[in-house]
Amino acid sequence: xxxxxxxIKGWWKENPVFVMVLGTCPTLAVTNSVKNAIGMxxxxxxxxxxxxxxxxxxxxxxxNQVRIATFIVVIATFVxxxxxxLAAFYPQxxxxxxxxxxxxxxxxxxxxxxxxxxxxxxxxxxxxxxLGMSIGFGIALMLMGSVREILGSGxxxxxxxxxxxxxxxQVMILPAGAFFVFGFLIWGFNSINKAFAKR
Amino acid sequence: xxxxxxxxxxxTVFSILSGGILGWFNKYTEKRVALNNLTAxxxxxxxxxxxxxxxxxxxxxxxxxxxxxxxxxxxxxxxAYAIVASGNGFQDKIKLIFGVKPDFSRIIDLRILxxxxxxxxxxxxxxxxxxxxWKGKGADSTLELVKKKPNTKYQVEAITGATVSSxxxxxxxxxxxxxxxxxxxxxxx
Numbered sequence: 536x537x538x539x540x541x542x543i544k545g546w547w548k549e550n551p552v553f554v555m556v557l558g559t560c561p562t563l564a565v566t567n568s569v570k571n572a573i574g575m576x577x578x579x580x581x582x583x584x585x586x587x588x589x590x591x592x593x594x595x596x597x598x599n600q601v602r603i604a605t606f607i608v609v610i611a612t613f614v615x616x617x618x619x620x621l622a623a624f625y626p627q628x629x630x631x632x633x634x635x636x637x638x639x640x641x642x643x644x645x646x647x648x649x650x651x652x653x654x655x656x657x658x659x660x661x662x663x664x665x666l667g668m669s670i671g672f673g674i675a676l677m678l679m680g681s682v683r684e685i686l687g688s689g690x691x692x693x694x695x696x697x698x699x700x701x702x703x704x705q706v707m708i709l710p711a712g713a714f715f716v717f718g719f720l721i722w723g724f725n726s727i728n729k730a731f732a733k734r
Numbered sequence: 735x736x737x738x739x740x741x742x743x744x745x746t747v748f749s750i751l752s753g754g755i756l757g758w759f760n761k762y763t764e765k766r767v768a769l770n771n772l773t774a775x776x777x778x779x780x781x782x783x784x785x786x787x788x789x790x791x792x793x794x795x796x797x798x799x800x801x802x803x804x805x806x807x808x809x810x811x812x813x814a815y816a817i818v819a820s821g822n823g824f825q826d827k828i829k830l831i832f833g834v835k836p837d838f839s840r841i842i843d844l845r846i847l848x849x850x851x852x853x854x855x856x857x858x859x860x861x862x863x864x865x866x867x868w869k870g871k872g873a874d875s876t877l878e879l880v881k882k883k884p885n886t887k888y889q890v891e892a893i894t895g896a897t898v899s900s901x902x903x904x905x906x907x908x909x910x911x912x913x914x915x916x917x918x919x920x921x922x923x
Contacts, residue, residue, distance in 0.1 A: 567853075598741045605748055612752040616759050623766035626774070630848075705854040 541660050545667035551644045552675035553724040558644040562679060563713040565635050569692045572680030574628045578617045578636055580669035583645050585613040587665035590653040597654075606649045607640070614639045644672060675720075682716050683707045779804060782843045783814040783833035792816075796917045803914050812836045815918075818847070819910035824898045826850035828859070830906060834873045838915060840887075844868035844907070849899075856899030864893055873911055879904050 551557045561579070565571045586609050597605045618636045621629040629636065639645065648668055653661040684690055687707030689697045706712045779785070779792060783806055795815075796803040802818040814836060820829035828849045833842035844865055851857045858864055871877060872887040879901055880889045892900035 597744055598737065601741050601745055604745060608745075608748050608752050612755055615756055619759060619763040619767070623763035623770070626767075626770045703854075708853050 538660060538663055542663040542667040545664070545671035546674065547671070550671040550675060550724065551668050552672060553721050554728070556721070557647055558642045558672060560638065561635050561642065562676060563710065563717060565632055566676055566679035566683055566713060567687065567708040568684045569677065569680040570628070571631050572676040574621070574625070574632055575635065576669070576673040576676050578621065579639055579642065579644070579672055581617050582610060582613040582639050583648060583665045583669050584662060586610045586645060587648060587653040587661040588658060590649045591656060591658045591661035594654045602654060606646060610645055611640050644668060678720055679713070679716055683712055687712060778831045778845055778847065779806065779816050782831050782845055783816055784842055785814070795921060801910060801913050803917055814842060815914065817910045817914050819906050821902060821906040821909065823849060823902045824851050824856045828902055828906060830903065832868065832907065834914070838873050841868055841871045841873050851896070851899045856896040858893045858896055859899050859903055867891060876908050877904055
């Protein structure tokens with residue numbers, strides 16, 4: 536029951552992006568299309584799962600003073616693997632995501648989960664926590680990507696949503712649009728959470 | 735003393751492990767990355783020199799920062815040159831490739847390889863409508879930018895609302911043409 540809670544909490548109640556407001560850099564930067572968002576979600580999920588697994592395994596042998604340094608080495612290893620893999624097998628996606636794949640190293644969701652959870656809990660709980668957080672991150676990026684791509688390009692995952700009458704709302708795929716959508720979604724998440732809390 | 739030794743050992747072991755894993759992983763992916771780059775180059779060479787369905791042979795003549803010159807053969811005869819060039823755009827580097835007739839009379843075709851211009855404005859340099867006009871432009875003199883329909887082969891029409899990006903592309907092409915002419919003269923000597 537407890538494990539289930541660890542798995543579910545990241546989806547909504549402790550959503551890493553909208554509630555904890557972590558990892559906003561990729562959230563704002565690569566959500567101009569759903570395809571880029573999916574690539575980013577996959578890369579982050581891989582890194583988060585891998586490093587949570589390793590960190591919870593080694594948590595007892597790492598001295599407290601150098602834990603952050605050790606976590607960063609572990610995370611950077613997974614990030615570099617993800618980056619090379621994308622460059623080798625998905626060159627187009629790798630080009631579109633640009634520097635934001637190597638930048639996963641400094642994504643606060645990942646280091647945050649290691650520090651707050653994986654370094655204090657067992658392997659199974661840590662992996663479930665990482666999986667739940669990845670899903671939460673995925674939900675957030677898919678929402679951002681869908682809203683921005685539909686309004687900004689009139690398409691979803693490259694498929695036409697509107698007829699030819701629709702004039703794309705170009706600002707949505709520019710950085711300014713990212714901030715608009717992000718603000719509205721945080722507002723939405725928080726008002727729903729508040730409404731539930733009152734009950 | 736014992737504690738600090740443990741710190742050193744843990745950090746060393748993890749760094750060595752990480753290095754080892756990445757070294758192995760790079761070996762596994764680097765061939766594939768190199769192949770991707772090669773295919774991408776061949777595809778764009780083909781596209782800008784009208785060599786369908788396939789380029790028989792090509793050779794790199796010059797390769798330096800921001801400028802690459804390729805010679806394209808059919809048998810032993812040079813049928814075209816292709817130039818990869820880059821320069822500053824409005825926001826970031828613009829990288830493009832274009833093909834030139836072997837006597838440097840005309841540009842065959844032009845493609846943008848990389849750009850990060852403003853979507854909806856400068857990014858229009860990637861649209862077909864803009865790139866179409868580069869076909870057949872003169873390559874034996876400096877090209878100029880005009881804001882109306884071009885009436886000589888040395889004029890290129892700018893994109894409305896994206897003068898900076900249009901100028902950048904033009905400057906990159908002019909500079910690359912200059913550099914290429916020099917390189918070919920040197921090679922002939």
